[in-house]
Amino acid sequence: MKNNIMTIFKKEASRIIHDQKLFFSAVIMPGLLIFVMYMLMGNFMGNMMASDEDHVYQVHAVNMPTSVSMMLSIPELNMEITDVPATDAEEARQQVADRDIDLLIVFPSDFDAALAADNVPNIEVWSNAARISSMEARNMVTAILDMYHQELAGAVFTINAPSADAPYGHYDLATDADIFGMVLGFMIPMMFLIFIYTGCLAIAPETISGQKERGTLGALLVTPAKRSHMAIGKILAISVFAMLGAVGSMIGMAFGMPSLMGIELGALLEFYSLMDAALLLLVAVSTTLVFVGLLSILSAYAKSVKEATAYATPIMLIATLCGLASTILGRVPAESVFYLIPIFNSALSISSIVGFEVNALNMALTAGVNLVATMICALVVAKMFSSEKIVFS
């Protein structure tokens, strides 16, 4: 009778393989969706954030002293300074508001005299936060004006001035990989969990509730096959295809991530090793199993696929919340106790892998806890298959 697990498994697997819609939505779609989503997000963010290196900042200035004008005219800044009379200031401000030009700098007419008289003249730098180039120009101009201010006042000390260690005044010790990991650590877990869940949701209700609904489960129950074998056979089949969906999600992620981050595919390999990919796969597989287990219980309880899908919504919300775990906590915790909670541990583990903070014990805990949770779910489903209230509800 041991073969009955295999018999049930083969039948369910065959059912999924030969149902093109089911196979597509469970195995192909999650990966494809991740890829397309990342591509679209990457393009969107790229358009938002990318600074055009050839962009010439259009800066209009009123009463700008020659000394400042010279500082802003160095070629590296790519600024085209246009002096405008004070009477046109209002019009220039409107141009900034209309995003026709980047910046308007208004100096008082008696700027030099005010300085000499120890008055405190005010310089107005008008920008438009809705235009990236305007914000960039504002940052550059205020930084230069700040330097000019220090020069005039006789600086007591400077902060992050260019030096041999930081020729460009960048004193940030984070490597590209660190920044890359931090950004991904916040973004990836939620989407990853949701897409894995989508794959599981496509198969589990159909394989269990669908058979209850169509009356085909009853035909199985009058055979001498053990209820537990039926449950295990079904869960195994669902798991295998859901895991294929998870692998698909990883492939989709690997190909979509470079677009998302605006880097080449090869650069991704510089940041992550094969070991990272293997760990990610381990977490993906163990998470898939937990999802399959939970959805199998709900599907066994539900009277129809529709009902099972409705019951599954809260798990989707939990998965989404868990996916935001590291964002909510503001860090990826190293304390092992966090890794004893199924799904939550998956989100933290994914964050830690992409954020280069892998802890072997926590990885092992995640895989182990998720496996135990799945086994408990399988036992519950087997028990449910033995309950006439469930089977003939």
Add this chain to the structure above:
Amino acid sequence: MKEILDVRNMTKTFRLSKKQQQLSSSKSPVKIAADNVSFKSYEGEVYGLLGPNGAGKTTTMRMIATLINPDSGDATVDGFSAVKQPKEIRRRIGFLTNELKLDQYFTPNYLIRFFGELHGMSKDMIEKRREELFSTFGVDKFAEVKVGNLSQGMKQKISLAVSIIHDPTIVIFDEPTNGLDVVTSKIVTDFLVDLKNQGKSIILSSHIFSLLEGMCDRVGIIINGKLVANDTIGNLAGDCTLESKFFQIYEETTKEAV
């Protein structure tokens, strides 16, 4: 004659939801679906369970088929207890009802092999039996067509073949012609006659008098969960038809005129 089925004091109750209580105009939250039901059936005999809808026929059949457990009492099939040895019983029974369906995504060949394997049959045995049954039912040509694409009659034939793939000791049919058109119903009744001619033990529940009258050696009448009559058709009906005797018993039991 060898006793093949012994149903002893089987009782089954179900809890009713508020909605179910309203629908059945019942004040009690509990429905006694089978109330101390006892009867026997012998090898080669066709035993019929007759009763109106909701009388407890399906519950009794399901308890015998080990799909549901009795609250009290037991049934033995070929000496095996439904309560203690359900697996042994499932090996020995063929159970057919319109509520249990075949997966429409598979071909008859696949399904018959699948159910054969679940019954623990060897590949050779399955093949031999498959050829035999498909030829009897005339479904060879459709063996590789998905069940979902077959006609209603052909589907029913496949269901019949699947239910007896393991050559069961006793065949249980719960309302086998319910919801079927006349042509498909005839396929089922012809199959029952064939099984009877082969000397198979059959338990059949129905509310079609002609079917029971033509097929059964003995009949049990079940009303409101209680087996109120249990005898050969000749002894039970006497000079009347089974139909008129049934309504006479029904009126006496329920005190309701029909």
